[in-house]
Amino acid sequence: MAKARLLRMWLAVGSVAMILLIIVYWDNVGTAHFYLHTALSRPHPPQPPPTPGEALASDIDEFLDTLLGADTKQDEPPRRKTARPPTPASARPELGKLEESVRGYDWSAHDAQQGADWGWLQAERRRVLRASCANSSLAFPTKERSFDDIPNHELNHLIVDDRHGAIYCYVPKAACTNWKRVMIVLSESLLHQGAPYREPLAIPRERVHNSSTHLTFNRFWRRYGKFSRHLMKVKLKKYTKFLFVRDPFVRLISAFRSKFELENEEFYRQFAVPMLQRYSNHSSPPGSVHxxxxxxxxxxxxxxxxxxxxxxxxxxxxxxxxxRQVYRLCHPCQIDYDFVGKLETLDEDAAQLLRLLRVDHLLRFPPSYRNRTASSWAHDWFAKIPLAWRQQLYKLYEADFVLFGYPKPENLLRD
Incomplete structure (x- = not known):
């Protein structure tokens, strides 16, 4: 009995030691053997080689799953290794079956910026972001903390695609629904009639925003246990990290329009009722938005x-x-993003990002919504807002303006 107990103890110690050796190997040695996803100027061959993300994920995940037990990943979608046939670039969903068909999407072709101009633009956006994070005169909450200081629940916006080595931080009201759809298609995390979705707009909106659909950083703890934070850092080092942002004031207008000008029961009960009670002297607002x-x-x-x-x-x-401010959603001073997209240049940026990820032969980004809230509307929307409020609001969102290179709206901040 004592020998059996001793043998089990040595097996347990050996398993832990092997896990640590694997992690150290991938973190220090394995990097040299893989093509880094973060190079913006890499060539684009007709047939891309196997990505480091898929190789890295399959080896580490399968090894850890074997040692830690299959029950650590019960909530994760099954990993598929089979090659996917390319989807024709011109493929387009049946419009009659989609919610988006009645929302005025622009199906016309858009030519993306090419070559040096786009490369310079991305380099400039990233330079502004890094310089702003290093600027001691720009202070905002959470700026000085390290990645290890970020609680797991604040990492729920970082979606991971291990198949293509991509990490997307989604920002609501900045095309996040369609970028989530793209991540579902790439990661094959959602099946329809037994097969992964191939066309982003074919994925129902309610399934897109279901948190169980996506592998996010805050779910790593259940999957990897105490090794989760280290594996996050490994993937942050090797994967292509991107986000899309928007003029902060225009994003607020868009949020108000979609959540309070339409009949939204959830937002009415949770947010509109308290607003009516506090600021509109309605002690007992109606029970439903209708x-x-x-x-x-x-x-x-x-x-x-x-x-x-x-x-x-x-x-x-x-x-x-x-x-919520983008710096609180995506932690841009703790995570070195490889690509900063903007809603104002969505079509061009999306095309370039798909090329960077080497997936442009698999899908196209869905067409943009024609009637997006325009930046030029900001003056009209804020015209009746007291100047002192506008100035306070800018202070509240100043970090997002500065970090992502949006000009200070001087015309809204003075009489």
Whole structure:
């Protein structure tokens, strides 16, 4: 009995030692044997070789899954290793079956910027981001903490595609629905009638935003246990990391339009009712959004701005992701992003990013929505907002303006 117990103990110690050796190998030696995804100027061969992301993920994941037990990944979608036939670039979903078919999507062709101009633009965006993070005069909460200091629950916006070595930090109201769709197609994380989705717009919106659909960093703990943070760093080092951003004030307008000008029961009960009670002297608002709209009772944009500026808001709970600052969602001073896309140049940036990821032969980014909230509307939307409120609001979102190179809206911040 004692010998058996001793043997089990040595086997356990040996397993842990092997895991540590594997991690050290991939972190220090294995890097030299793989093609790095972060090089912006790499060549683009007709048939791309196997990616480091897929090789790295399959070896480490399978080794850890064997040692740590299959129950550590019960909530993860099955990993597929079979090659996927390329989807024709002109493939387009049946419009009659899609919600997007009635929203006015622009199916016209857009030529992406090419060559040195695009390379310079990306280099400049990344330079501005790095310089702003290093600028001691720009102060904002969480700026000085390290990646290890970020709680797991704040990493829930980082979606990982191990098949192609990509990490996407999604920002609501910056084309995140369609980028999530692209990540689902690439990672093959969602099946339809037994086969992975091939066309992004064929994926229903409600499934796109289901958190169980995506492998995000905050789910690594269940999968990898105490090794999760180290594996996050390994993948951050080797994978292509990207995000898409938007003018902060315009993003707020877009969030207000989609969540409060349309009948949204969830946002009405959670956010609109408290706004009406606090700022509109309605002690007992209707119980449903349909009743409220029928009675002509809606929160105004001014109520929404009051809510954002109210100190009680953050004391009760963090900002909702649709108006939470990008620096709080994506941690750009702790994560060295390889690609910074902007909604204002979405078509061009999307085409270039898919080339960078070497997946442009598999799919195209869905066409852009024609009636997106325009930057030129900001003046009209903020015209009735008191100047002091506008100035406070800029302070609240100043870091996002500076980090991502958006000019200070001087015309909105003075009489």
């Amino acid at each position: 009743e409220a709209f029928g009675a002509g009772l809606r929160v105004s944009f001014a109520h929404f701005i009051q809510y954002l500026l109210d100190p009680r808001t953050e004391k009760l709970a963090p900002f909702n992701e649709h108006w």
